[in-house]
Amino acid sequence: MEIADLLKLNxxxxxxxxxxxxxxxxxxxxxxxCTMGAISDIVNMGDWTRMRMWGMAVGIAMIGFYGxxxxxxxxxxxxxxxxxxxxxxxxxxxxxxxxxxxVLASGCGSKTLVRIGAGSLKSLVVFFVMxxxxxxxxxxxxxxxxxxxxxxxxxxxxxxxxxxxxxxxLTGMEPTLTGLVFALVVGGALVVWALVGQDFRNANNLxxxxxxxxxxxxxxxxxxxxxxxxxxxxTLEAVYLGSNTGRMEALTFTAPMxxxxxxxxxxxxxxxxxxxxxxxxxxxxxxxxVCALLEGSFRWEGFRSTQDTALHLTGAVCMGVGxxxxxxxxxxxxxxxxxxxxxxxIIAVTGIVLGAIGGFRFQIWxxxxx
Numbered sequence: 039m040e041i042a043d044l045l046k047l048n049x050x051x052x053x054x055x056x057x058x059x060x061x062x063x064x065x066x067x068x069x070x071x072c073t074m075g076a077i078s079d080i081v082n083m084g085d086w087t088r089m090r091m092w093g094m095a096v097g098i099a100m101i102g103f104y105g106x107x108x109x110x111x112x113x114x115x116x117x118x119x120x121x122x123x124x125x126x127x128x129x130x131x132x133x134x135x136x137x138x139x140x141v142l143a144s145g146c147g148s149k150t151l152v153r154i155g156a157g158s159l160k161s162l163v164v165f166f167v168m169x170x171x172x173x174x175x176x177x178x179x180x181x182x183x184x185x186x187x188x189x190x191x192x193x194x195x196x197x198x199x200x201x202x203x204x205x206x207x208l209t210g211m212e213p214t215l216t217g218l219v220f221a222l223v224v225g226g227a228l229v230v231w232a233l234v235g236q237d238f239r240n241a242n243n244l245x246x247x248x249x250x251x252x253x254x255x256x257x258x259x260x261x262x263x264x265x266x267x268x269x270x271x272x273t274l275e276a277v278y279l280g281s282n283t284g285r286m287e288a289l290t291f292t293a294p295m296x297x298x299x300x301x302x303x304x305x306x307x308x309x310x311x312x313x314x315x316x317x318x319x320x321x322x323x324x325x326x327x328v329c330a331l332l333e334g335s336f337r338w339e340g341f342r343s344t345q346d347t348a349l350h351l352t353g354a355v356c357m358g359v360g361x362x363x364x365x366x367x368x369x370x371x372x373x374x375x376x377x378x379x380x381x382x383x384i385i386a387v388t389g390i391v392l393g394a395i396g397g398f399r400f401q402i403w404x405x406x407x408x
Contacts, residue, residue, distance in 0.1 A: 059257075059324075063151065067326040068329050073092055078141075092247075096228055097232070100228075100379060101225040121199060122198055131363060132360045142350065147367045148291050172293055220379060254377055262278070265278050280312070281313065290366045291361075294315025
């Protein structure tokens, strides 16, 4: 492959990622899909409907991910979620911090982008603060603290942290077939659980569950299949085009917010190129904006009070620091990561849920205090 062909393919990968992110943003705005909202519905009303949306989406994404691996389209070991090192403490504490922060900030990173598209100025503020905190935790002062403390606590899994790979190493089964069977059992159970829910089977809920599950699958295909070049013409090494991590990527929004700010600030620096994460951030906002305009729900929104401002700023910092520490957010670990059946992702999502419950308890305490 010549350099000119490589550049054309790179542009195609980025446009494809942007288009898929637009679909995600549109569906999320249309269906009110929100992981924090799902947890809130359960805690406050005992309503599992939005959690069933999430469960169906994750289940479909699992089946699609390992289906593509079985077909040989993607390599399940080439993602940040399935590495040999399980940073369980970082995943736990980062997840707790992210979950607590998303409650204070009225939504996770993906919801923040969707709300920006729908006219929320306070979500725009959350985006800048969260992106700044994420960048500091990637390369700045909190990065030094993270690397020298929690990231040092881990254990190794020789087969990788994906549960199917671990099971294959124990049983001697073929890894991709094991992954497909594992995904069909676990993912299928999640889909069935969603469908048996009372009043779940309507167009809106099915659009969220099926549509977003397919979006995650599409992102893995774009990055891991379309964007994979076995031999770069200059380095002669395998490369995933548009990747920030050098590996196959899907949707995640904490670190990409930092990359987006970095690209905007240093736009004239020719070394700063558009990447997979940056275009998906933009795509989310555009998709939500299109949906909000079409359905007439676009509304300008600002902070209600000084306390509201303080809570959102605090929540944004917690999400930026926690999301990078945990290697992902409710979409990064909660959908993309879980689709790989990664042990690290399971730990991180557990931390996010517990952190969110703590955030709700804190809000109740604030109301009682007032």
